[in-house]
Amino acid sequence: MMTLLVLKNRIKNFYEKYYRTVRGVLKLFVALAALLVITGQLDYAPGLENFWMLLAISLVCAVTPDVISAIGILFVICVEAAQVSPILAFVILLTILIYFLLFGRLGQKQYVLIFAVPLLTAVHIGYAVPIVAALFVSPILLPALIMGILLQFMISGVQEYAMAVTKSGNVENVLEPLRYLIDYCIKNPLLPVTLVSFCLCFFCIYVIRRSRFKHGAQTAILVGAIFLMAVELLSNIIWELELNLLLLLLQVMVSMLLAYVIQFFHMTLDYHGTRKLQFEDAEYYYYVTAIPKFKVTAGDRTVTQIVPEEEEDSFDLREELEKALKEEQEEKEAESDISQ
Secondary structure (H helix, E strand, O other): OHHHHHHHHHHHHHHHHOHHHHHHHHHHHHHHHHHHHHHHHOOOOOHHHOHHHHHHHHHHHHOOOHHHHHHHHHHHHHHHHHHHOHHHHHHHHHHHHHHHHHHOOOOOOHHHHHHHHHHHHHOOOOOHHHHHHHHHOOHHHHHHHHHHHHHHHHHHHHHHHHHHHHHHOOOOOOOHHHHHHHHHHHHOOHHHHHHHHHHHHHHHHHHHHHOOOOOHHHHHHHHHHHHHHHHHHHHHHHHOOOOOHHHHHHHHHHHHHHHHHHHHHHHHHOOOOOEEEEEEOOOOEEEEEEOOHHHOOHHHOOOOOOOOOOHHHOOOHHHHHHHHHHHHHHHHHHHHHHHO
Protein backbone atom coordinates (compact mmCIF):
# COMPACT_ATOMS: atom_id res chain seq x y z
CA MET A 1 0.00 0.00 0.00
CA MET A 2 2.86 2.39 0.77
CA THR A 3 4.26 1.80 -2.72
CA LEU A 4 0.89 2.66 -4.26
CA LEU A 5 0.60 5.82 -2.16
CA VAL A 6 4.09 6.93 -3.23
CA LEU A 7 3.23 6.22 -6.87
CA LYS A 8 -0.01 8.15 -6.53
CA ASN A 9 1.79 11.14 -5.04
CA ARG A 10 4.37 11.15 -7.83
CA ILE A 11 1.67 11.01 -10.50
CA LYS A 12 -0.17 13.83 -8.74
CA ASN A 13 2.94 16.04 -8.64
CA PHE A 14 3.77 15.30 -12.28
CA TYR A 15 0.19 16.02 -13.35
CA GLU A 16 0.10 19.33 -11.50
CA LYS A 17 3.50 20.40 -12.84
CA TYR A 18 2.75 19.64 -16.51
CA TYR A 19 -1.03 20.03 -16.39
CA ARG A 20 -1.63 21.52 -19.85
CA THR A 21 0.72 19.17 -21.67
CA VAL A 22 -0.44 16.01 -19.92
CA ARG A 23 -4.10 16.88 -20.36
CA GLY A 24 -3.60 17.59 -24.07
CA VAL A 25 -1.81 14.28 -24.60
CA LEU A 26 -4.53 12.39 -22.70
CA LYS A 27 -7.25 14.06 -24.78
CA LEU A 28 -5.37 13.08 -27.95
CA PHE A 29 -5.19 9.41 -27.00
CA VAL A 30 -8.77 9.29 -25.70
CA ALA A 31 -10.16 10.94 -28.85
CA LEU A 32 -8.10 8.68 -31.13
CA ALA A 33 -9.23 5.56 -29.22
CA ALA A 34 -12.87 6.67 -29.41
CA LEU A 35 -12.67 7.29 -33.16
CA LEU A 36 -10.98 3.93 -33.76
CA VAL A 37 -13.74 2.17 -31.81
CA ILE A 38 -16.47 3.97 -33.77
CA THR A 39 -14.92 3.31 -37.18
CA GLY A 40 -14.38 -0.30 -36.13
CA GLN A 41 -18.09 -0.70 -35.40
CA LEU A 42 -19.43 1.41 -38.27
CA ASP A 43 -16.94 0.77 -41.06
CA TYR A 44 -18.93 2.29 -43.89
CA ALA A 45 -17.47 5.73 -44.77
CA PRO A 46 -14.49 5.30 -47.14
CA GLY A 47 -12.66 8.45 -46.02
CA LEU A 48 -12.72 7.62 -42.31
CA GLU A 49 -10.88 4.34 -42.68
CA ASN A 50 -7.64 6.30 -43.06
CA PHE A 51 -5.69 6.33 -39.78
CA TRP A 52 -4.08 9.70 -40.51
CA MET A 53 -7.49 11.28 -40.98
CA LEU A 54 -8.55 10.05 -37.55
CA LEU A 55 -5.26 11.24 -36.07
CA ALA A 56 -5.83 14.72 -37.52
CA ILE A 57 -9.32 14.88 -35.98
CA SER A 58 -7.86 13.73 -32.66
CA LEU A 59 -5.22 16.47 -32.76
CA VAL A 60 -7.97 19.06 -33.26
CA CYS A 61 -9.83 17.61 -30.27
CA ALA A 62 -6.67 17.73 -28.15
CA VAL A 63 -6.14 21.49 -28.57
CA THR A 64 -9.78 22.59 -28.40
CA PRO A 65 -12.36 22.66 -25.56
CA ASP A 66 -13.84 19.37 -24.41
CA VAL A 67 -17.18 20.02 -26.07
CA ILE A 68 -15.44 20.02 -29.47
CA SER A 69 -14.33 16.44 -28.81
CA ALA A 70 -17.95 15.42 -28.22
CA ILE A 71 -19.02 17.19 -31.42
CA GLY A 72 -16.23 15.46 -33.35
CA ILE A 73 -17.26 12.01 -32.11
CA LEU A 74 -20.92 12.73 -32.93
CA PHE A 75 -19.89 13.96 -36.39
CA VAL A 76 -18.03 10.73 -37.14
CA ILE A 77 -20.99 8.63 -35.94
CA CYS A 78 -23.40 10.55 -38.16
CA VAL A 79 -21.09 10.35 -41.20
CA GLU A 80 -20.75 6.58 -40.79
CA ALA A 81 -24.51 6.16 -40.31
CA ALA A 82 -25.24 8.35 -43.34
CA GLN A 83 -23.42 5.85 -45.55
CA VAL A 84 -26.03 3.28 -44.53
CA SER A 85 -29.02 5.64 -44.56
CA PRO A 86 -29.21 9.45 -44.32
CA ILE A 87 -32.44 9.10 -42.34
CA LEU A 88 -30.69 7.07 -39.64
CA ALA A 89 -27.95 9.67 -39.36
CA PHE A 90 -30.57 12.42 -39.10
CA VAL A 91 -32.46 10.51 -36.39
CA ILE A 92 -29.30 10.06 -34.30
CA LEU A 93 -28.35 13.73 -34.65
CA LEU A 94 -31.91 14.90 -33.92
CA THR A 95 -32.13 12.70 -30.81
CA ILE A 96 -28.90 14.13 -29.39
CA LEU A 97 -30.01 17.69 -30.15
CA ILE A 98 -33.40 17.18 -28.48
CA TYR A 99 -31.67 15.76 -25.42
CA PHE A 100 -29.36 18.76 -25.05
CA LEU A 101 -32.25 21.15 -25.56
CA LEU A 102 -34.13 19.46 -22.70
CA PHE A 103 -31.30 18.54 -20.30
CA GLY A 104 -28.31 20.53 -21.51
CA ARG A 105 -28.18 22.61 -18.34
CA LEU A 106 -27.92 19.68 -15.94
CA GLY A 107 -24.13 19.45 -16.09
CA GLN A 108 -21.15 20.47 -18.14
CA LYS A 109 -19.62 16.97 -18.37
CA GLN A 110 -22.75 14.99 -19.18
CA TYR A 111 -21.65 14.36 -22.76
CA VAL A 112 -18.90 12.15 -21.28
CA LEU A 113 -21.59 9.80 -19.95
CA ILE A 114 -23.50 9.88 -23.24
CA PHE A 115 -20.58 8.72 -25.36
CA ALA A 116 -18.90 6.56 -22.72
CA VAL A 117 -21.70 3.97 -22.77
CA PRO A 118 -21.50 3.01 -26.49
CA LEU A 119 -17.70 3.34 -26.64
CA LEU A 120 -16.95 1.22 -23.57
CA THR A 121 -19.66 -1.28 -24.45
CA ALA A 122 -17.92 -1.83 -27.77
CA VAL A 123 -14.78 -2.92 -25.87
CA HIS A 124 -16.86 -5.00 -23.39
CA ILE A 125 -16.46 -2.82 -20.29
CA GLY A 126 -19.70 -0.86 -20.51
CA TYR A 127 -20.66 -1.91 -16.97
CA ALA A 128 -17.95 0.42 -15.69
CA VAL A 129 -20.00 3.48 -16.70
CA PRO A 130 -22.78 3.32 -14.03
CA ILE A 131 -20.30 2.10 -11.39
CA VAL A 132 -17.78 4.90 -11.90
CA ALA A 133 -20.41 7.57 -12.58
CA ALA A 134 -22.22 6.88 -9.31
CA LEU A 135 -18.98 7.51 -7.39
CA PHE A 136 -18.55 11.07 -8.61
CA VAL A 137 -21.85 12.50 -9.93
CA SER A 138 -25.36 12.89 -8.55
CA PRO A 139 -28.58 11.27 -9.87
CA ILE A 140 -29.33 14.51 -11.72
CA LEU A 141 -27.17 13.13 -14.56
CA LEU A 142 -29.22 9.95 -14.93
CA PRO A 143 -30.81 11.31 -18.16
CA ALA A 144 -27.30 11.40 -19.67
CA LEU A 145 -26.79 7.75 -18.73
CA ILE A 146 -30.14 6.82 -20.28
CA MET A 147 -29.29 8.80 -23.42
CA GLY A 148 -25.99 6.93 -23.68
CA ILE A 149 -27.82 3.60 -23.55
CA LEU A 150 -30.23 4.74 -26.27
CA LEU A 151 -27.30 5.88 -28.42
CA GLN A 152 -25.67 2.49 -27.97
CA PHE A 153 -28.76 0.66 -29.23
CA MET A 154 -29.24 3.10 -32.10
CA ILE A 155 -25.70 2.35 -33.27
CA SER A 156 -26.43 -1.38 -32.96
CA GLY A 157 -29.62 -0.80 -34.97
CA VAL A 158 -27.62 0.86 -37.75
CA GLN A 159 -25.31 -2.16 -37.86
CA GLU A 160 -28.23 -4.59 -37.97
CA TYR A 161 -29.95 -2.62 -40.75
CA ALA A 162 -26.74 -2.51 -42.80
CA MET A 163 -26.49 -6.31 -42.53
CA ALA A 164 -30.16 -6.72 -43.45
CA VAL A 165 -29.80 -4.49 -46.52
CA THR A 166 -26.68 -6.36 -47.61
CA LYS A 167 -28.55 -9.67 -47.46
CA SER A 168 -31.78 -8.47 -49.12
CA GLY A 169 -30.13 -6.15 -51.65
CA ASN A 170 -33.06 -3.71 -51.94
CA VAL A 171 -35.02 -1.13 -49.93
CA GLU A 172 -38.78 -0.97 -50.26
CA ASN A 173 -39.28 2.73 -49.37
CA VAL A 174 -37.44 5.73 -48.00
CA LEU A 175 -38.77 5.34 -44.45
CA GLU A 176 -37.84 1.67 -44.23
CA PRO A 177 -34.59 2.39 -42.26
CA LEU A 178 -36.51 4.42 -39.68
CA ARG A 179 -39.12 1.71 -39.25
CA TYR A 180 -36.41 -0.91 -38.88
CA LEU A 181 -34.57 1.13 -36.22
CA ILE A 182 -37.76 1.74 -34.20
CA ASP A 183 -38.72 -1.95 -34.32
CA TYR A 184 -35.20 -2.95 -33.32
CA CYS A 185 -35.23 -0.71 -30.24
CA ILE A 186 -38.78 -1.55 -29.16
CA LYS A 187 -38.61 -5.32 -29.65
CA ASN A 188 -35.10 -5.75 -28.25
CA PRO A 189 -35.46 -7.00 -24.63
CA LEU A 190 -31.86 -6.00 -23.88
CA LEU A 191 -32.80 -2.30 -24.01
CA PRO A 192 -35.16 -2.25 -20.98
CA VAL A 193 -32.93 -4.71 -19.12
CA THR A 194 -29.89 -2.48 -19.63
CA LEU A 195 -31.83 0.62 -18.64
CA VAL A 196 -33.14 -0.94 -15.42
CA SER A 197 -29.87 -2.60 -14.41
CA PHE A 198 -27.74 0.51 -15.04
CA CYS A 199 -30.12 2.86 -13.23
CA LEU A 200 -30.60 0.57 -10.22
CA CYS A 201 -26.85 -0.03 -9.99
CA PHE A 202 -26.28 3.74 -10.11
CA PHE A 203 -28.75 4.40 -7.27
CA CYS A 204 -27.36 1.55 -5.16
CA ILE A 205 -23.77 2.79 -5.39
CA TYR A 206 -24.77 6.42 -4.90
CA VAL A 207 -26.74 5.69 -1.71
CA ILE A 208 -23.99 3.53 -0.19
CA ARG A 209 -21.10 5.87 -0.97
CA ARG A 210 -23.06 8.79 0.51
CA SER A 211 -23.48 6.88 3.77
CA ARG A 212 -21.27 7.94 6.65
CA PHE A 213 -19.13 4.94 7.38
CA LYS A 214 -15.56 3.98 6.63
CA HIS A 215 -14.67 2.69 3.17
CA GLY A 216 -18.11 3.61 1.85
CA ALA A 217 -16.96 4.06 -1.75
CA GLN A 218 -15.10 0.75 -1.84
CA THR A 219 -18.09 -1.06 -0.36
CA ALA A 220 -20.42 0.67 -2.82
CA ILE A 221 -18.40 -0.58 -5.81
CA LEU A 222 -18.56 -4.18 -4.60
CA VAL A 223 -22.27 -4.11 -3.68
CA GLY A 224 -23.23 -2.25 -6.86
CA ALA A 225 -21.36 -4.71 -9.08
CA ILE A 226 -23.01 -7.69 -7.36
CA PHE A 227 -26.42 -6.01 -7.68
CA LEU A 228 -25.82 -5.31 -11.38
CA MET A 229 -24.85 -8.91 -12.03
CA ALA A 230 -27.88 -10.17 -10.10
CA VAL A 231 -30.25 -8.07 -12.22
CA GLU A 232 -28.61 -9.29 -15.43
CA LEU A 233 -28.80 -12.93 -14.34
CA LEU A 234 -32.43 -12.61 -13.23
CA SER A 235 -33.34 -11.00 -16.56
CA ASN A 236 -31.53 -13.78 -18.39
CA ILE A 237 -33.68 -16.36 -16.58
CA ILE A 238 -36.99 -14.52 -17.10
CA TRP A 239 -36.60 -13.45 -20.75
CA GLU A 240 -34.12 -16.13 -21.88
CA LEU A 241 -31.66 -13.58 -23.23
CA GLU A 242 -28.97 -16.22 -23.79
CA LEU A 243 -26.27 -14.13 -22.15
CA ASN A 244 -22.74 -15.45 -21.96
CA LEU A 245 -22.43 -15.81 -18.17
CA LEU A 246 -18.66 -16.24 -18.21
CA LEU A 247 -18.23 -13.13 -20.34
CA LEU A 248 -20.67 -11.25 -18.06
CA LEU A 249 -18.68 -12.21 -14.97
CA LEU A 250 -15.41 -11.16 -16.62
CA GLN A 251 -16.84 -7.82 -17.77
CA VAL A 252 -18.18 -7.00 -14.29
CA MET A 253 -14.87 -7.91 -12.63
CA VAL A 254 -12.87 -5.75 -15.05
CA SER A 255 -15.32 -2.89 -14.50
CA MET A 256 -14.91 -3.24 -10.72
CA LEU A 257 -11.12 -3.18 -11.03
CA LEU A 258 -11.28 -0.08 -13.22
CA ALA A 259 -13.61 1.63 -10.73
CA TYR A 260 -11.29 0.83 -7.81
CA VAL A 261 -8.28 2.25 -9.67
CA ILE A 262 -10.10 5.46 -10.61
CA GLN A 263 -11.46 5.90 -7.09
CA PHE A 264 -7.99 5.32 -5.57
CA PHE A 265 -6.34 8.02 -7.66
CA HIS A 266 -9.33 10.37 -7.48
CA MET A 267 -8.95 10.64 -3.68
CA THR A 268 -5.73 12.62 -4.14
CA LEU A 269 -6.05 14.16 -7.58
CA ASP A 270 -9.46 15.77 -7.01
CA TYR A 271 -9.78 18.82 -4.75
CA HIS A 272 -13.25 19.94 -5.82
CA GLY A 273 -15.37 17.86 -3.49
CA THR A 274 -16.52 18.43 0.08
CA ARG A 275 -14.59 16.40 2.62
CA LYS A 276 -15.95 15.23 5.99
CA LEU A 277 -13.38 14.38 8.67
CA GLN A 278 -13.77 12.91 12.14
CA PHE A 279 -11.13 12.56 14.83
CA GLU A 280 -10.89 12.64 18.60
CA ASP A 281 -8.59 13.28 21.52
CA ALA A 282 -8.79 12.39 25.21
CA GLU A 283 -11.70 14.76 25.92
CA TYR A 284 -13.51 15.67 22.67
CA TYR A 285 -14.79 14.35 19.34
CA TYR A 286 -14.14 16.67 16.36
CA TYR A 287 -16.29 16.75 13.20
CA VAL A 288 -14.88 18.88 10.37
CA THR A 289 -16.41 19.66 6.98
CA ALA A 290 -13.90 21.08 4.47
CA ILE A 291 -15.53 22.92 1.55
CA PRO A 292 -13.52 24.24 -1.45
CA LYS A 293 -13.40 28.05 -1.57
CA PHE A 294 -14.84 28.28 -5.07
CA LYS A 295 -18.12 26.80 -3.78
CA VAL A 296 -18.56 29.49 -1.12
CA THR A 297 -19.15 33.16 -1.91
CA ALA A 298 -17.07 35.82 -0.20
CA GLY A 299 -20.01 37.03 1.86
CA ASP A 300 -20.64 33.56 3.30
CA ARG A 301 -17.10 33.03 4.53
CA THR A 302 -16.31 33.50 8.20
CA VAL A 303 -12.65 33.16 9.07
CA THR A 304 -11.73 32.84 12.74
CA GLN A 305 -8.06 33.05 13.64
CA ILE A 306 -7.13 31.26 16.85
CA VAL A 307 -4.02 32.84 18.34
CA PRO A 308 -2.30 30.98 21.21
CA GLU A 309 -2.26 32.97 24.42
CA GLU A 310 0.95 34.03 26.13
CA GLU A 311 2.18 31.91 28.99
CA GLU A 312 1.82 34.70 31.52
CA ASP A 313 -1.82 35.21 30.58
CA SER A 314 -2.70 31.54 30.67
CA PHE A 315 -4.50 30.08 33.66
CA ASP A 316 -5.88 26.75 34.79
CA LEU A 317 -9.65 26.89 35.19
CA ARG A 318 -9.65 24.01 37.64
CA GLU A 319 -7.11 25.69 39.90
CA GLU A 320 -9.08 28.95 39.85
CA LEU A 321 -12.28 27.15 40.84
CA GLU A 322 -10.56 25.31 43.67
CA LYS A 323 -9.04 28.57 44.86
CA ALA A 324 -12.42 30.32 44.83
CA LEU A 325 -14.07 27.45 46.71
CA LYS A 326 -11.28 27.46 49.29
CA GLU A 327 -11.65 31.23 49.89
CA GLU A 328 -15.40 30.81 50.21
CA GLN A 329 -14.93 27.99 52.74
CA GLU A 330 -12.49 30.11 54.77
CA GLU A 331 -14.95 33.00 54.85
CA LYS A 332 -17.70 30.70 56.12
CA GLU A 333 -15.41 29.32 58.84
CA ALA A 334 -14.42 32.85 59.90
CA GLU A 335 -18.08 33.88 60.11
CA SER A 336 -18.88 30.83 62.23
CA ASP A 337 -16.00 31.62 64.61
CA ILE A 338 -17.24 35.20 65.01
CA SER A 339 -20.77 34.05 65.71
CA GLN A 340 -19.53 31.72 68.43
